[in-house]
Structure formats: structure tokens, C-alpha cells
Amino acid sequence: MRDERIITAMGTMSGTSLDGVDAAILRTDGRRIDVFGEGAYRPYSEVERATLRAALGRWPGTGLNDAARVVLDAHTEVMNRLGPAEICGFHGQTLAHDPRGQGTHQLGDGEELAARLGLPVAWDFRSEDIRQGGEGAPLAPVFHHACAIWAGVSEPVAFLNLGGVGNLTYVNPTFEPENAGALLAFDTGPANAPLNDLMQSRFGRDIDVGGALSASGVTDAEVMAAFAAHPYFRRPPPKSLDRDDFPSLLAAVEGLGDADAAATLAAAAVHGVIVGLKACPSAPTRLLVTGGGRHNAALMAGLSAGADCPVEPVEAIGLDGDLLEAQAFAFLAVRVLRGLPNSFPSTTGARHPVSGGRISSP
Numbered sequence: 001m002r003d004e005r006i007i008t009a010m011g012t013m014s015g016t017s018l019d020g021v022d023a024a025i026l027r028t029d030g031r032r033i034d035v036f037g038e039g040a041y042r043p044y045s046e047v048e049r050a051t052l053r054a055a056l057g058r059w060p061g062t063g064l065n066d067a068a069r070v071v072l073d074a075h076t077e078v079m080n081r082l083g084p085a086e087i088c089g090f091h092g093q094t095l096a097h098d099p100r101g102q103g104t105h106q107l108g109d110g111e112e113l114a115a116r117l118g119l120p121v122a123w124d125f126r127s128e129d130i131r132q133g134g135e136g137a138p139l140a141p142v143f144h145h146a147c148a149i150w151a152g153v154s155e156p157v158a159f160l161n162l163g164g165v166g167n168l169t170y171v172n173p174t175f176e177p178e179n180a181g182a183l184l185a186f187d188t189g190p191a192n193a194p195l196n197d198l199m200q201s202r203f204g205r206d207i208d209v210g211g212a213l214s215a216s217g218v219t220d221a222e223v224m225a226a227f228a229a230h231p232y233f234r235r236p237p238p239k240s241l242d243r244d245d246f247p248s249l250l251a252a253v254e255g256l257g258d259a260d261a262a263a264t265l266a267a268a269a270v271h272g273v274i275v276g277l278k279a280c281p282s283a284p285t286r287l288l289v290t291g292g293g294r295h296n297a298a299l300m301a302g303l304s305a306g307a308d309c310p311v312e313p314v315e316a317i318g319l320d321g322d323l324l325e326a327q328a329f330a331f332l333a334v335r336v337l338r339g340l341p342n343s344f345p346s347t348t349g350a351r352h353p354v355s356g357g358r359i360s361s362p
């Protein structure tokens, strides 16, 4: 008999921005969201961030003990602040992502985390999808679908996560996620990562707060034209990216003044989304933005100018854009537990729906 009990799950996400770990509680049966619980955030310290930054691009077995300890300590700390929960979804820290080559690498040992927390931990969410021919990302789409249902959305909408990388999910809530036409998902292009890198190299700061610098500059047409010609934008979805897949973008703005460089990087992030919207099976009725980039006024203004539908933060339908990805991994953990698929041919390109993930018990 199908297990339909609603259980309390905790999820965590430490994204490509390397800012810190988000954690959140969610009650679900793995199909529908029952109720959202509390959330917590544990920023990485400067020293921890430097350790993780130095590990970017590295694969397992390459002497990552210090970085692994940073990931586990930060997760244990933030997860101990929340609870109780019956299972944890642990995404880990993505260090490298090369789905057609070496695979994907999320640093963090779920077995050790389970022992530390005394709770079952679902982890390693992406590798099985890649083994089944998928991109291994994005994985939040099935959760976006559940969010649309939870919010009572009845028309097709698009969710856009503006993290280090951008990812877009088209949701038609009239179909269940496993049915054709319900979902289309893909990474749109670089989002905040190049902007953060620019702020770091020019000002020693982490982010362009509010998008103030980006909003004060002028987009460089030549850099944009070269960026827009990148073959990624001609590739049909599903498709995914690594954090640093567009190294030439940062190099291209080197000769520009600070404001124009920032404006150009923001315009580049917007470009990927506008191209992506055109790939949707039907025009979304609204673009619901989650992730830190929704706080960047230049990104939001660029999206509003370029999209053919209203652009709003996910708060417009009652969701919390700071916690959505952590909540997603709580939801995905319960789906792993119940053997429900977390990815589909239309979200990652896998040959068939894949549950993925593994569960380690304490």
C-alpha cells in the first residue's frame, strides 16, 4: 500500500554563491506540501569561504579534507538549530559539475552527517540522474510544481531561481509532474556568480547590494553581442551549467568601468532568462523569481523589461524566496524515501523518471 503519511523533513542547500547554508523544515507526503516550517541560515565565515573557493572545480579523492569539514560543521550547526525532523535532505556543496564528462561533485558525506545528527539523511541527489543520461540538474522543478499547487496556481507559470547560476522551471499545474507537458526546466546562464566575482575583485565585497552598482551603469553592447552568441543559448533544454562555465564573460568586462561592468553582467544574466522563456511550451502567465538575485533591482528591472509577463518575487504567491531551495531538498528527501521520481526527461534529460539519492541511517 502507498505510504501517504505526512512527515516532517528538513532540507539544506549551500549554493554556488558560497554564501552559506540555508535550512528549512517542511511537512509533506512527498507529493503535496502540507505546511512550511521554520528556516535558518548559517553563513560561511571568510576563512571557510576561502577554503571552499579553493576547492571549486575539484573532484573526489583530491585531498579535500578541510573543505569537507567546513561543509559538515556548518550543516551540523544549522540543522541542530531546527527540528525535530524525521529525515534530512542534504544537498552538499557543489564543487564541480560536468554531466557529459566527469559527472557532478557535491562535497559532503551524508553518512557522517547522519551519524552526527542521529537522523536518516538523504543525499547524493544528482549522480543517479547523470547515470541515467540526465544533466543531474536542476532538481528543484518537481518541488516548484508542488509549490504552484500549494499556492492554488491554475495557469502555466515559470519559476526562476537567481543564485550563482540561474535556473528556470516552466510549470503547467493542470498536469501531474510525471505527465508530459507538466514541466520543462534548465539552467538559464550565469546569474549572480560573475557579479559577485566582480565585486570581490574590484571592491573586496561579496555582493552588489540591491543591485545599486549594476543599476547605475550602461550595458556594453559589444560584450553583450559576444556573450549572446555563446552556443549554450542555442542548445535546446534540458541543459545545465557549472558555476564557472562562462569564464570569458568576466574577462570581457575587465576593460569597463565598475558600473558599466556590473550593468553588463546583470544584462547577461537577464539575457539567458529571456532566451529561456522563449523555449517554454507555452507562454508563462507570470515569472516568479526566487533566490538572492530577486533582491537585485537591476536584474528585476531587466527581466520586467524583457519578459512578456509580469515578473514578481515568489513572495507574491506566499512563498519564501530565501528558503525555497532548502525546502526543495526537504521535499526531495521524502520523495527519495518513497521511491518517487525527482527528475524527468523534461527537467534533466534523463532517459526516464529518476528517484536518485541515497539514504544513510545513523
Ligand SMILES: Nc1ncnc2c1ncn2[C@@H]1O[C@H](COP(=O)(O)OP(=O)(O)OP(=O)(O)O)[C@@H](O)[C@H]1O
Pocket (backbone or CB within 6 Å): 013, 014, 015, 016, 017, 018, 019, 161, 162, 163, 164, 165, 166, 192, 193, 195, 196, 207, 208, 209, 210, 211, 290, 291, 292, 293, 295, 296, 325
Ligand atoms: N540584497 C541583495 N542584493 C543584491 N544581490 C543579492 C542580495 N542578497 C543576495 N544577493 C545575491 O544572491 C546571491 C545568493 O543567492 P542564493 O542564496 O539564491 O544563491 P545560491 O543558493 O548560493 O546559488 P545557486 O542557486 O546557484 O545554488 C548572493 O551571492 C548575491 O549575489
Ligand SMILES: CC(=O)N[C@H]1[C@@H]2OC[C@@H](O2)[C@@H](O)[C@@H]1O[C@H](C)C(=O)O
Pocket (backbone or CB within 6 Å): 015, 016, 094, 097, 104, 136, 137, 138, 139, 140, 141, 161, 163, 164, 165, 166, 167, 187, 240, 241, 325
Ligand atoms: C550542479 C548544481 O549544484 N547545480 C545547481 C546550481 O545552482 C542553480 C543551478 O545551478 C541549478 O542547476 C542547481 O541548483 C538547484 C537548486 C536545482 O538543482 O534545482
